[in-house]
Structure formats: C-alpha cells, structure tokens
Amino acid sequence: MKSSILNSLSMGSLWTLPLVSETFPTVDPRTEEVLADVAKADVEDINRAVKAARKAFDHGPWPRMTAYERSKILLKYADLLEKHNDELATLDSLDSGKLYSQSQGVEIPHFVTRLFRYYAGWADKIHGKTLPADGPHQVLTFHEPIGVVGQIIPWNFPMVMFAWKVAPALACGNTIVLKTAEQTPLSACLAAKLAVEAGLPPGVLNVVSGFGETAGAAISSHMDIDKVAFTGSTETGKLVMQAAARSNLKPVTLELGGKSPFIIMPDADIDQAVELSHFALFFNQGQCCCAGSRTFVHESIYDEYIEKAKARALKRVVGDPFKSGVEQGPQVDKAQFEKILSYIDVGRHEGANLVTGGARIGNKGYYIQPTIFSDVKDDMAISRDEIFGPVQAVTKFRTVQEAIERANNSPYGLAAGVFTKDIDTANTFSRALRVGSVWINCYDVFDAAIPFGGYKMSGQGREKGEYVLHNYTQVKAVVTPLKNPAWL
Amino acid sequence: MAPSTISDLPIGPAPVSVKYTKLFIDGQFVDAVSGRTFETLDPRNGEVISKVAEADKQDVDVAVKAARKAFDHGPWPRLSGYARGRILLKFADLLEHHFDELAALETLDNGKPLDLVKYVDLPMALRLLRSFAGFADKICGKTVKIDGPYHAYTLLEPIGVVGQIIPWNFPLIMFFLKISPALAAGNTIVLKTAEQTPLSALFCASLLKEAGLPPGVLNILSGFGPTAGAAISSHNDVDKIAFTGSTDVGKLVMEAAAKSNLKAVSLELGGKSPMIVLDDADVDVAVELAHLALFFNVGQCCVAGSRVFVQEGIYDEFLRKAADRAKRRVTGDSFQSGVDHGPVVDQQQFDRVLGYVEIGKREGARLVTGGCRIGSRGFYIEPTIFADVEDYMRIAREEIFGPVMSVLKFRTIDEVIQRANDTAYGLAAGIVTKDLNSANRLTRSLRAGTVWINCYHVFDPALPFGGYKMSGIGRENGKQVLYQYSQVKSVVTPVESPWL
Numbered sequence: 006m007k008s009s010i011l012n013s014l015s016m017g018s019l020w021t022l023p024l025v026s027e028t029f030p031t032v033d034p035r036t037e038e039v040l041a042d043v044a045k046a047d048v049e050d051i052n053r054a055v056k057a058a059r060k061a062f063d064h065g066p067w068p069r070m071t072a073y074e075r076s077k078i079l080l081k082y083a084d085l086l087e088k089h090n091d092e093l094a095t096l097d098s099l100d101s102g103k104l105y106s107q108s109q110g111v112e113i114p115h116f117v118t119r120l121f122r123y124y125a126g127w128a129d130k131i132h133g134k135t136l137p138a139d140g141p142h143q144v145l146t147f148h149e150p151i152g153v154v155g156q157i158i159p160w161n162f163p164m165v166m167f168a169w170k171v172a173p174a175l176a177c178g179n180t181i182v183l184k185t186a187e188q189t190p191l192s193a194c195l196a197a198k199l200a201v202e203a204g205l206p207p208g209v210l211n212v213v214s215g216f217g218e219t220a221g222a223a224i225s226s227h228m229d230i231d232k233v234a235f236t237g238s239t240e241t242g243k244l245v246m247q248a249a250a251r252s253n254l255k256p257v258t259l260e261l262g263g264k265s266p267f268i269i270m271p272d273a274d275i276d277q278a279v280e281l282s283h284f285a286l287f288f289n290q291g292q293c294c295c296a297g298s299r300t301f302v303h304e305s306i307y308d309e310y311i312e313k314a315k316a317r318a319l320k321r322v323v324g325d326p327f328k329s330g331v332e333q334g335p336q337v338d339k340a341q342f343e344k345i346l347s348y349i350d351v352g353r354h355e356g357a358n359l360v361t362g363g364a365r366i367g368n369k370g371y372y373i374q375p376t377i378f379s380d381v382k383d384d385m386a387i388s389r390d391e392i393f394g395p396v397q398a399v400t401k402f403r404t405v406q407e408a409i410e411r412a413n414n415s416p417y418g419l420a421a422g423v424f425t426k427d428i429d430t431a432n433t434f435s436r437a438l439r440v441g442s443v444w445i446n447c448y449d450v451f452d453a454a455i456p457f458g459g460y461k462m463s464g465q466g467r468e469k470g471e472y473v474l475h476n477y478t479q480v481k482a483v484v485t486p487l488k489n490p491a492w493l
Numbered sequence: 494m495a496p497s498t499i500s501d502l503p504i505g506p507a508p509v510s511v512k513y514t515k516l517f518i519d520g521q522f523v524d525a526v527s528g529r530t531f532e533t534l535d536p537r538n539g540e541v542i543s544k545v546a547e548a549d550k551q552d553v554d555v556a557v558k559a560a561r562k563a564f565d566h567g568p569w570p571r572l573s574g575y576a577r578g579r580i581l582l583k584f585a586d587l588l589e590h591h592f593d594e595l596a597a598l599e600t601l602d603n604g605k606p607l608d609l610v611k612y613v614d615l616p617m618a619l620r621l622l623r624s625f626a627g628f629a630d631k632i633c634g635k636t637v638k639i640d641g642p643y644h645a646y647t648l649l650e651p652i653g654v655v656g657q658i659i660p661w662n663f664p665l666i667m668f669f670l671k672i673s674p675a676l677a678a679g680n681t682i683v684l685k686t687a688e689q690t691p692l693s694a695l696f697c698a699s700l701l702k703e704a705g706l707p708p709g710v711l712n713i714l715s716g717f718g719p720t721a722g723a724a725i726s727s728h729n730d731v732d733k734i735a736f737t738g739s740t741d742v743g744k745l746v747m748e749a750a751a752k753s754n755l756k757a758v759s760l761e762l763g764g765k766s767p768m769i770v771l772d773d774a775d776v777d778v779a780v781e782l783a784h785l786a787l788f789f790n791v792g793q794c795c796v797a798g799s800r801v802f803v804q805e806g807i808y809d810e811f812l813r814k815a816a817d818r819a820k821r822r823v824t825g826d827s828f829q830s831g832v833d834h835g836p837v838v839d840q841q842q843f844d845r846v847l848g849y850v851e852i853g854k855r856e857g858a859r860l861v862t863g864g865c866r867i868g869s870r871g872f873y874i875e876p877t878i879f880a881d882v883e884d885y886m887r888i889a890r891e892e893i894f895g896p897v898m899s900v901l902k903f904r905t906i907d908e909v910i911q912r913a914n915d916t917a918y919g920l921a922a923g924i925v926t927k928d929l930n931s932a933n934r935l936t937r938s939l940r941a942g943t944v945w946i947n948c949y950h951v952f953d954p955a956l957p958f959g960g961y962k963m964s965g966i967g968r969e970n971g972k973q974v975l976y977q978y979s980q981v982k983s984v985v986t987p988v989e990s991p992w993l
Contacts, residue, residue, distance in 0.1 A: 073620060076627065080582070119575065126578065126627025129955055130972065143933055428986060432644050436990040453575075454630060471631065488930045491938040 029216075031190055034102035034335040035325055035370045043190045046213035051182065051223035054211040058153040058180040059229055061208030068150050068178040072129035079125035079175060082203035087118045089199060096192040097163050102334040102371070103289060104326045108164070116451060117168040120469075123453035124172035131177060131474060141487040148478040150178035152231030155224040155255075157217070157245070158193075159237045160186035160337050161292040166236055167193050169468050171210065174234075177477035182211045182230065184221055186237075188337050190214035217241060226252040234476065236260040236294075238391075239417075239462050258466030258476045260294065260458060262391040263419030266412035267297030267448070268402075268434065270425035271305045278424045279313040282397075285422050285448040287321065287375055290336055291345075291395040294463075295420035297448060299381075299388060300399040301408050307401045311379050314399065315361045318375040323366055335371040336394060342371035345394030352378050352387040357398070383411055391417070405430060409437045418460030422448045441467070502868040504537045504826045509597035511543040513695035516552055516715065519559035520701070520708025526551040531717075533691055536604030536836040537827055537871045545691045548716035553683065553724035556712040560654040560681040561730055563709030570651045570679040574630030581626035581676060584704035585619050588697060595696055597828070599665055602692040604836040604872070605790060606827045610665075617952065618669040621970075624954035625673035632678060632975055637983075644988040649979040651679030652757070653732035656725040658718075658746070659694075660738045661687035661838050662793040662894075667737055668694045670969055672711060673954075675735075678978040683712045683731065685722055687738075689838050691715035718742060727753040735977070737761040737795075739892075740918075740963050747966075759967030759977050761795065761959060763892040764920030767913035768798030768949070769935060771906070771926040772806035778947075779807075779925040780814040783898070786923050786949040788822060788876055791837055792846075792896040795964075796921035798949060800882075800889055801900045802909050808902050812880050815900070816862040819876035824867055836872040837895055843872040846895030853879045853888040858899070884912055892918070906931060910938045919961025923949045942968070 028042040046054075061067055067075070086093065094109035103112075133146035154174045158166040163185065174181055185193045197212040213220055221241075225233055225248035232255050235245045239261040249255045267285050269278045285297030302310045326334030336342045342365075349363050362376030373395055381388045381398040388398050402408045412421060420442040423434045435443045441458045444450060451457065456467035466476050514530075515522040523546075530544040548556075563569055569577070588595060596610040605614070634647035655675045659667040664686065675682055686694045698713050714721055722742075726734055726749035733756050736746045740762040750756045768786045770779040786798025803811045822834040837843050843866075850864050863877030874896055882889050882899040889899050903909040913922060922941040926932055936944045942960045945951060952958065957971035967977050 073624070076623075122578075123575070123630060126629075126631065128627075129624055130628070130631070132955070132972070429989065432986060432988040433990070436644075436988065436992070454633075471633070485929065485933065487933050487937070489934055491934075 029187065029214075031100060031188065032338060033099055034337055037339070037369060037371070040099055041191065043214045046184065046215035046220040048219065048223045050213055050215070051220055051227065054182045054213055055153060055227055055229050057208035058182050058211055061206060062150070062153055062180040065180075065208060066206050067180060067209045072131070072178075075176065075178065076125040076128035078204045079121055079128065079172070082200055082205070083118050083121035083125065085199040085203050086113070086121060086196065089195065090114060090118070093117070093164055093192050093195060096195060097189070098326050098334075100189040100191045101160055101163060101337050102326055104331060104334055106329065107289070112162065112165050116162075116165040120168040120453050121172045124176040127173070127471070127474065128176040131478065133480070137493065138484070141490050141493065143485045143487050145483045147481045147483065148474070149481055151256075151477055151479050152179060153229060154179045154181050154477065155227065155230040155233040156181055156183040157221050157224060157233070157235045157237065158183065158185055160188035161289060161294070163189040164192045164196065167196055170234055170236075173468075173473040174477045175205075175210070177474060179477055180209045182213070182224060184213050184215055184224060187214065187216050221245070222248060225249055228253045230255055232256045232476070234258045238262055242464070258468075259464040260468060261419075261462060261464045263294050263296070263417045263459065263463050264299055264389065264391055264415050265295050265297050265417070265420040265422070265440065266299045266301055266408075266438070267422040268301045268408050268412060268424065269303060269306070269310065270423075270427070270430055271303040272426045273306075273424040275306055275309055275313065279310060279317055281422070281424060281446075281448055283314065283317045286397045287318075287333060287395050288449060290333055292337065292341070292393050293449070295442065295449065296393070297420075297422050298392065298396075298398060299412070300397055301402045301412065302399060304401045304403055311360060311399065314377055314397070318361050318377050318397070321375040323372055323375070333375065333395065336373060338371065341393060342373065345373055345392055345396060348387055348390070348392045348394070349376060349396060352385065352396070352398075355385040355387065357381045357385055357387060360399075362395070383414065389415070405433060409434065413437075413439050416462040419463035420444065501870055502825055502873065504871065505828060507535065507542065507597075507601050508828060509594055509601055511598070511692060513692070513699050514543055514545045515695070516546045516548050516556075517695060517698040517711075517713040518552070518556045519712065522695075522698075525549060526555065531688065531715075533602060533689070534839060535601060535871075536838050539840070539871055542601060543692070545715045548685065548714035548721040550720065550724040552714055552716070553721055553728060556683045556714055557654060557728055557730050559709040560683050560712055563707060564651070564653055564681040567681075567709060568707050569681060569710045572679075574632060574677070574679075577677060577679065578626040578629035580705045581622055581629065581673070584700060584706065585622045585626065587700040587704055588622070589619060591696075591700070595665070595693060598696055599693045600827050602690045603661060603664055603838060604827050606832045606835050608830055608832070609790075614663060614665050618665040621666070621669040621673045621954050625677040628674070628972075628975060629677040632979065634981070639985075642988055642990060644986045644990070646984050648982045648984060649678075649975070650982055652978055652980050653680060654730060655680045655682050655978065656728065656731040656734040656756075657682055657684040658722050658725060658734070658736045658738065659684065659686055661689035662790060662795075664690040664693045668697065671735055671737075674969075674974045675978045676711065678975055680978055681710045683714065683725060685714045685716055685725060688715070688717050722746070723749060726750055729754045731756055733757040733978070735759045739763055743965070757977075759969075760965045761969065762920075762963060762965045764795050764797070764918045764960065764964050765800055765890065765892055765916050766796050766798050766918070766921040766923070766941065767909075767939070768801045768923040769909055769913060769925070770801065770803045770807070770811060771924070771928065771931055772804040773927050773931075774807070774925040775927075776807050776810050776814060780811060780818055782923065782925055782947070782949055783815065784818045787898040788819070788834070788896055789950055791835055791874070793837060793842070793894050794950070796943065796950070797894070798921075798923050799893065799897075799899060800913070801898055802903045802913065803900060804909075805902050805904055812861060812878075812900060815898070816878055819862050819878055819898070822876045824873055834873075834876060834896070837874060839872060842894065843874065846874055846893060846897060849888055849891070849893045849895070849897060850877060853882075853886065853897070853899075856886040856888065858882045858886060858888060863896070884915065890916065906934060910935065914938070914940050917963040920964035921945065
C-alpha cells in the first residue's frame with residue numbers, strides 16, 4: 006500500500022503547476038532513507054500560485070456562489086477525505102514518523118474530516134450586524150472574505166494543520182496559497198487532488214511544497230496576498246510578521262512555540278497525574294507546540310511522582326510507528342534529532358538530574374529514549390527553551406501563588422495543564438495563568454469548537470471554533486442617512 | 494363576471510401511490526388507539542386519496558410518553574451536537590434520494606403544482622434540514638463578567654419534549670422548518686400535521702430509522718386540531734409548543750398552554766400584508782412582484798401581499814397590467830409541467846374564498862378579473878382582482894387565504910404608512926420603489942416582521958421570520974430560533990481572580 010501511494014504521488018506536488026525545475030527529497034524518519042523527490046516551489050512558483058488564487062478570487066465563482074453551495078462542496082470534500090482516510094494517514098506517518106494508529110484512528114477522522122464538516126456548517130452562518138447609531142443613520146456591517154490568503158503549515162501534524170488552516174479560510178469564501186513543511190509535503194498533495202474532485206473551482210486552493218527561506222518568505226512578503234497565517238517556531242514567526250509589515254501590511258495570525266506548564270496539586274490522584282503529564286509531554290514524540298514541557302509537582306508528592314514518572318517512561322514502547330502497540334515513533338528528521346540530543350547534553354551540564362533516558366535508540370532512524378530531568382531550575386535552558394522532543398523537565402513547588410508566578414515567567418503562553426480536584430484551585434489557576442488554553446484534569450483536548458492560540462510570544466489570534474472566522478473575514482461598515490426615521 | 498367557460502380540466506390519475514398512512518410513534522408506524530381513520534382528498538378533483546390513521550388524546554399521550562422517554566433516558570440529547578448533525582445530514586441525503594416520489598406525494602395531497610414542489614418546496618425543505626444540521630455543534634452559551642468575584646457562565650440546554658403543530662399550505666417546508674432546529678438543539682418532538690395534508694411527513698418518517706434517528710425522538714401524528722392539537726397544547730408533559738396556523742387557533746393554543754403547565758409558546762399566525770407600490774417604481778416590475786406576492790401558492794401564504802397599495806400616479810396603468818397578468822396564469826392538472834395555478838386545498842377553503850368574493854362585490858369593490866370557480870371538479874378558483882378597495886371593507890381587513898388580490902389607491906408615503914399599519918396583523922410587507930430614502934423610511938415605519946424591498950417571498954434558513962402583533966410570537970429561522978428550542982441556565986461559582 007505504501008509504495009503504491011508513493012508511486013501515484015511521485016509527481017504529486019507538481020500537478021497544480023505545469024513547470025518545475027528543482028526537487029527536494031523527503032525522508033522516512035524510521036530509516037533515514039528517501040521516500041520521494043518532491044517539487045520545490047520557489048519565488049516564481051509562488052507568484053504563479055498567487056496569480057491563480059487572485060484570479061479565482063476576483064473573477065471566479067468561489068466567493069460569488071451562495072454560502073450553501075460552498076458548504077455543499079466542503080461537505081463533499083469531507084466525504085472524500087473520509088474515504089481516503091487510511092491513505093492520508095499512511096502518508097502522514099511515513100513522512101513524519103507519527104503513530105499510524107494516531108493518524109488513522111484519531112487525527113484524520115476527528116481533526117481533519119471533522120473539521121471540514123464543522124466549517125462547512127459555518128459557511129452559511131457568517132453574519133454581520135445592523136447597529137444602532139448615535140443619530141439618523143442606518144448602519145450595517147458585512148463580514149466579507151478577505152481575499153487571497155497565504156498559509157504556512159508545520160510538520161508535526163501535517164493533515165491536521167492543513168485542515169485547521171484550509172477549512173475556515175474556504176468557508177469564509179477566500180482563496181488560498183498554502184506551503185507545506187519541507188519535512189512533510191506528501192499528504193497535502195493528495196488532499197489538494199481530492200479538493201478538485203470535491204468540486205472546488207480551479208485556483209481556489211493552491212498547494213506548494215518548499216522551504217521557508219524561499220517559498221515561505223515569498224508568501225509572507227508577497228504584495229498581492231491579503232493575509233498570512235503561519236504555524237511554526239517563534240523565531241520564524243517573527244520573520245513572517247516582519248516580512249508582512251515591510252511588504253503590504255497584510256494581517257498576520259501566528260501559532261508559535263510554547264513551554265507549557267503542567268501543574269500537579271497534592272490533592273491529585275497521583276497515578277492519574279503521572280499518566281496525564283506523561284501524555285502531555287511525550288505525545289507525538291514531544292513534538293507539540295503545546296507540549297506540557299515544564300512539569301510542576303507539589304513538594305509533598307514530588308518523590309513519589311518522580312519514581313512513578315520514571316517507571317512510566319521506561320514502559321514507553323518506542324519503535325516503528327506502523328507497528329501495533331508502539332507508543333512513540335522517531336523524531337521527524339535529522340535536524341530535530343540532533344537538536345534534542347544537544348539539549349539533553351545541555352541539561353546534564355546545567356546540573357539537572359537525568360532520571361531516565363537521554364540517549365539515541367539503535368543506530369538507524371531518529372529514535373530517542375523517553376527522557377526525564379528532575380530538579381530542574383527555572384533559569385536552565387531546558388526549562389526555558391522549547392526542545393520539541395521526548396524530554397520532560399520536572400520541578401518542585403510549594404504554594405499555588407508560587408506555581409502561578411513561575412508558570413507565567415516565560416515569554417511563551419500557549420497552554421497549561423492543571424491537575425486538582427478542588428473547585429477553588431481550579432478557578433484560581435484557570436484565571437491566573439497567562440495562556441491560551443487551560444486544561445483542567447485533562448490535556449490536549451482539541452475539539453473543533455474550542456479556540457486555540459497563544460498569549461505573548463506563543464502567537465496572535467485564535468484558530469478553530471467561531472473565533473477563527475475573524476481571521477478570514479474583513480469587516481465593512483455601510484452607512485446611509487435616514488430621513489424621518491420612525492425610531493433610532 | 495360570467496362563469497368560467499373552461500370545461501372540466503383534464504385531471505390525470507395520481508402518478509404516485511400512498512405507502513404510509515399510520516401514526517409514527519416511538520420509531521414505528523401504528524394504528525390509532527381508537528382504530529379511527531379519516532380521509533385525505535385530492536384537491537384536483539375532490540376524490541379520496543387514502544384513509545389515514547386519526548390521532549386523538551390517547552395517541553398524544555402515547556406519543557408524549559415515547560418522546561419523554563427518548564429525552565430523559567435515550568441517546569439523542571446526550572449525543573454530541575456533531576453526532577446529531579451527522580444523522581440529520583444523512584436524513585437529508587435519504588430524502589434527496591427519494592426526491593421525485595416525495596415531491597409527487599406533496600402535489601397529490603396539497604394540490605400545488607409539481608414544478609413548484611420540485612424547484613421551491615422540496616429544495617427549501619432540504620436546505621432547512623442541512624443548515625440546521627450544521628448548527629447542531631455550534632449552540633453556544635457564554636462566560637459572563639458579573640459585578641463581583643464570581644465565575645459565571647450560561648449553558649444552552651435542550652428544552653425537552655416539544656409539541657409542534659403545522660399547517661397545510663407548505664407541508665414539507667413547515668415540517669422541516671419546525672423539526673430541524675428542534676432536533677439540532679437536542680429535543681424530542683411530538684408533531685401533528687394538518688388534517689388536509691398528512692402524507693408527506695409520514696413518508697419522511699419512513700426514512701428516519703435508516704438515517705439513524707433513535708426511536709421516540711420524532712413522533713408524527715395525523716389528526717384534527719380540536720382533538721389531537723388541543724391535547725398537545727394542553728399536555729402537562731410537553732415542555733414547549735410551536736404552532737403555525739390561523740390567528741384564531743393560535744389564541745386557543747396559547748390559552749391551553751397557559752392553563753395547563755405554562756409551556757413556552759411560539760406562534761406563526763395569519764397576515765394581511767401590505768404590498769406598497771410607489772409611483773417611481775417600474776410598473777411592469779411592480780405588477781410582476783405584486784402578482785407573485787399574492788398569487789403564489791394560489792394565495793395560500795400567511796405572508797401573501799393581500800393589500801396592494803398603489804400610488805395614484807400609476808394606479809390605472811397598474812390595474813390594467815395586473816389584470817392581464819392574472820389572466821395569464823396557467824391552471825390545470827398540478828402534475829402537468831407548466832401549470833402554476835393549482836386548486837385551493839379543500840372544500841372548506843374553496844367555499845370560504847368564494848364567499849369572500851361575494852362579500853367584496855357586496856361591499857362595493859370593483860371586480861376587475863376572475864371571481865369564479867374553474868371547471869366543475871376539484872377546488873380551482875380563477876385568479877381574482879378587486880380594485881378601489883377601501884380600508885374598512887372586510888376583504889381589506891380579513892385574511893382570505895386564496896387567489897383574491899385587493900388593490901387600494903394612496904397618495905402620500907405618510908398616508909400609506911398609517912394605513913398599512915392599521916391592522917391587527919403584522920407579518921410581512923413589500924415595497925416597490927427605486928428611491929433609497931423612501932425604502933429606508935418605509936422599512937423602519939412598517940410594523941411587520943419581514944420587509945421585502947423590490948422582491949417578495951424570499952426566505953432563507955439564515956433569515957429570521959415571524960410576526961408583529963397578532964401575526965405571531967417568536968421568530969423561526971436564523972440563529973435565534975435555537976433559543977426558542979433551548980433553555981438558558983446560568984451557573985455561578987465564587988472565585989478568587991486577578992481580574993474581574
């Protein structure tokens with residue numbers, strides 16, 4: 006199955022563009038071998054894609070058809086994605102190393118197909134208002150499509166990130182130029198093909214594979230793109246925003262990095278807390294923007310916690326993501342792999358206590374042992390920097406106030422987990438933590454309706470829910486004077 | 494006016510058979526407890542189509558029990574909004590699969606032209622179902638800042654067992670208008686169809702199991718107002734009632750609701766909607782719009798533009814052209830393509846409409862065209878226009894609900910505003926003008942739930958619909974119909990918070 010999918014896609018990313026000069030390889034992180042050579046989009050290709058998107062927006066049927074018609078196409082698209090569930094999941098797992106059980110059973114059905122259906126339902130419910138004015142004027146607002154939208158997505162959840170970006174932008178009537186991550190270009194190629202089959206008119210969704218410094222930069226600084234949405238590292242996010250400002254002041258939404266605290270109170274059920282904090286960090290090989298990467302454990306349960314967390318980490322099954330029973334696959338590529346191992350070294354040097362793990366597994370593939378550091382101090386690099394790997398950093402705290410201050414003492418603010426049974430503690434933390442998502446006694450709950458995004462340097466704007474619709478519409482106010490109004 | 498010279502209209506046999514005639518309760522088709530049935534007639538020729546089970550108070554009790562069980566203990570309100578939405582979308586797909594058969598059944602029972610059902614009624618019904626299916630997972634409460642150290646939020650919860658009573662003029666549209674938001678919000682339903690048109694809802698019921706709707710969630714009863722309808726309105730275990738029908742019956746429904754358990758009530762009632770044509774209008778456009786506004790569905794619309802106010806400058810030209818246009822209506826077998834003027838729904842309506850024609854003549858209005866029956870079978874009435882109608886005449890004040898247009902002359906905008914609003918009704922209004930200021934002025938002055946400017950009969954699941962004054966209470970469609978089918982619960986906890 007895997008090779009036939011690859012064969013049918015060998016020219017996959019080329020099909021929207023007639024001409025390509027260069028390709029780049031995408032690698033299987035289990036074996037470090039090349040999966041496929043993929044077309045490499047450069048500035049010229051971005052220009053061409055933007056032209057197609059602009060034509061589709063300014064003159065094509067997509068923004069002009071009724072919202073009902075758009076929603077029917079999006080529903081058809083969802084049905085096609087559902088039909089190709091396993092293929093899309095296979096591509097994501099091959100390309101990124103994520104568990105197949107995760108992509109096939111969770112990500113594609115619940116966060117891709119589901120999301121397209123959710124936004125199909127929003128398409129005909131995008132309302133402006135009529136407003137009471139301070140005088141004899143009729144005032145209306147229209148929430149209009151914004152135009153050509155540039156979207157740049159990362160490699161940690163390829164299809165999920167595709168859906169989070171594409172579904173709401175299309176529901177609002179925009180056209181898109183989307184660049185996938187160079188590490189994981191494959192699944193979006195199939196998704197783009199299915200969009201045409203669903204009846205999306207030509208030029209509405211343009212998908213390119215390529216690199217940030219060339220294709221990504223071209224999108225961020227393009228004079229004819231009306232808005233850019235980026236998910237990736239905080240560093241690159243800053244570049245995207247600068248490029249947007251310098252070019253045409255296009256509005257920017259950013260989903261960036263995090264160093265999210267997971268706070269465990271003494272009234273917590275410790276076994277559950279261990280399991281949940283384990284999941285919060287190690288899920289997806291630690292490659293989540295909202296990974297619970299700073300575990301704050303109350304001093305009264307600290308020693309017991311460390312012992313149990315260690316046992317749990319040792320039990321974690323690392324191996325081929327396509328094998329059943331495996332909990333952790335390889336990291337996505339060599340660069341990430343080396344970065345994580347170097348942070349582990351840094352942690353050792355800084356004086357954190359290596360509880361378990363810390364080394365590569367095997368000598369082929371980017372597999373790293375589930376790693377835990379304890380007695381981590383707030384000023385250590387492993388406590389401040391985003392590692393994006395299976396490295397948990399555990400620290401001790403005494404009071405709620407202290408936990409709040411230390412948790413908030415970060416330039417990031419993406420998410421937080423709070424583990425407690427107490428109503429008041431839960432309410433206090435949920436309001437005091439300066440983060441975009443607070444998970445109480447749970448973690449990584451990502452429903453279509455729940456807005457997601459960051460405070461501070463974790464990002465700007467929110468994705469999902471009704472909130473994302475603000476990102477993909479422009480508000481126009483229309484005012485007419487009223488003669489002899491019956492009422493104001 | 495001389496009686497129509499049209500001889501008996503050639504009416505063909507019904508091209509569809511009736512398969513479902515029983516009550517639909519708790520996921521099954523069942524006979525009435527009493528075993529009684531009643532007849533439903535073909536308005537094209539007055540003949541009996543079929544006998545249908547007749548629900549009475551006992552059957553309402555059984556249905557409410559099933560709906561209560563499904564609500565209190567069944568899966569429906571406990572499913573995620575997404576899961577409910579998927580079932581409703583599947584239902585829509587199944588209905589679409591049976592499009593032709595369902596459309597034919599609607600024409601057979603109501604008499605409306607098949608062309609209209611295929612291009613207007615059934616597509617709108619599907620549109621309603623799909624739009625509200627997409628709402629099921631978007632019904633939000635809020636978190637609320639209050640004036641103290643409290644954590645406060647609202648939850649929108651399903652209201653419970655909902656009683657719904659629908660009319661006969663748009664059976665399918667009325668059915669989906671009612672059930673779609675109620676089901677999306679997680680309620681269970683006991684719905685009574687109109688005794689004139691029980692068939693299409695029962696056909697839809699036959700597809701519910703395949704769609705995945707759990708038993709007891711939607712119960713459909715055929716029957717009469719004074720028995721089954723009254724039983725629903727006054728049932729102590731029905732949490733809310735929604736009624737569409739005449740203003741007289743609406744009053745009875747509301748009384749019964751109040752006397753029993755104070756269940757919440759929403760009403761869509763009658764109208765005598767003004768269609769106001771200003772003299773800056775293009776007369777041909779105005780004639781066409783006024784024609785549509787009144788004669789659509791042979792005048793059997795709660796929003797029919799039944800008082801056409803024409804500004805004096807174009808009054809004569811308007812009348813002349815309106816009469817010509819009315820004469821061009823194509824009557825015949827509703828199953829024939831190209832027919833746009835079907836019969837009225839039954840003998841009672843037929844007698845009532847012709848009765849109003851006599852009243853109009855007696856009152857001194859000028860009969861410009863029509864006024865008679867067409868043919869000798871079925872309930873066909875000529876497109877009829879009265880001119881020089883005065884505000885005090887009964888044909889200007891009372892809802893006729895048939896193909897009878899009343900044309901009145903006016904001079905100024907101020908005058909027409911006052912006269913248009915001088916009614917107990919307030920459902921809709923139409924305005925034909927090119928002038929921006931006139932349009933804005935009239936729009937805000939007319940006490941009506943829908944104002945159509947240079948158009949008429951434009952409906953959408955996204956656009957709220959309902960009446961001022963005695964035309965009704967509440968709005969259907971739009972986001973806020975979901976509030977009619979939800980209860981709001983406020984939840985408060987004290988909190989220590991860095992901000993309030």
